[in-house]
Amino acid sequence: MRNIFLDYAATSPLSYKVKDYITKLLDVYGNPSSIYSDGIEAKNILEEARASVAKFINTEEQNIVFTSSGSASNSLVIKGLTSDDFNLNKFIPICSPTAHKSMIEACNSCRYKIFLKVDYSGRILLEHLKNVLDNYVKDSELRPLVCFEAANNEIGTINQIEAICDLTHKYGGLVLVDATAYIPSCKVDMACWECVDFLTFSGHKLGGLKGVGVLCSNQLKELKPLIYGSQERHLFGGTENLLGIASLGKAVEDYDYENISSVGRDFVWNYIANNIVNSYLVGADIQEQGEVDFLERTPCNLAVCFKGVNSIELVPLLNSKGIEISTGSACNNFENAPSHVLSAIKINKSDVNSVVRLSFSGQETLEELNYINDMLSKCVDRLRRLSYRK
């Protein structure tokens, strides 16, 4: 059996259509900023991609800025609205503690910042947000910039986006939503999400090449540049990554949400719940394991704790059986520190190193799903029997 990739939350493969398209573009070497024909050809490809991305999320082309990654897009908004100069600074970032590291560290780099509280599922506590806005921002000269993820990239829970936006706007603030973990499996329609002031996402999780991020906003004029130069509305300078941007434009052209289903995730979870003892769905109420509500989660994410199993050992063991999963966010895999998401949701300390993330394409076959279940069961059992690291 071929390798089964179950880490679509980390990245996604290129489709044949995208590969074919970018292969043809390898001979386009013009600089999109040049005014002769080769440059204009490159510029047309760039703008076609922009139009495709704008159509994908139902917004105007002028609202789209291409950057080098989702992280760059997050940094552009946070650093672009705040200032280290006390007299010039107009915003105070208020950040979700379960957000992507790029968001958390950009907020941390600001002179003033506040971190929110989340519940056991990783969702922002609206009551806490209201308290923060009342106590720290209401009578302040600084406007709140509430930064959070639409869906969590490690555990897949979806935040109450409209409610957070509405509350923030009541206090004169702006909202930055990182949709990187949300958009691959849940459609974004900016006409319905008018309340979102700044939306960011990454290209390679949608089937594009790595090295492309998107920022969407109709308030781009509020931002200072992150990289100086004339490209991308003077906000993200440097010659554009034409191939990467074109690949994203092509990937989202006929992106098919209809084909993305939670069937695989549910099938594997049902097997785990019924066959692998001492395991639980992370971010769910442990008392109600029999009736887990997946509605507020992305359909392809499954974060599971196998008690007494070290995830650092389980991942290579499954890899040896041809199954590729993650210990959490791919961005955290090189760090020894426990995941900040698991810490924020206050997972039991003894379980913090026993969590793995399976992220499905939604198109796995029954044969593959059965194999995954069988191997999960065997490998968990092996480590419980044989590992001395509990």
Place this chain on the structure above:
Amino acid sequence: MGDNKVCLTCGKSYKYCNSCSDSQNRVYWKNVYDCEECKDIFEIVSDYAQNCITKDVARQRLSKYDLSTKVISNSNVKKYLDEIVVETIAVNNKKKSSVINTEDKEIKG
């Protein structure tokens, strides 16, 4: 960087980092085992522990490794190894002694 990993099979400390440029032989199993032999031994022992293979098959698969020089400090792995290997030695010794007895009988006869 000092030793940062402990081998799942033998318990030996070793150095390996996915992100350091000086880490050689970047293979997935280096996150868990210090050498390929330990990886193979763990596979065999765990197959045996889960009744996926018989003791004879485990014994045969382990025969290509020199376990007499290998220090296994993971007591869980050692327990199964002993079950497979020590009993093998006992069986072999028993076979040997029965051969000697036969020879003795033949001489006496």
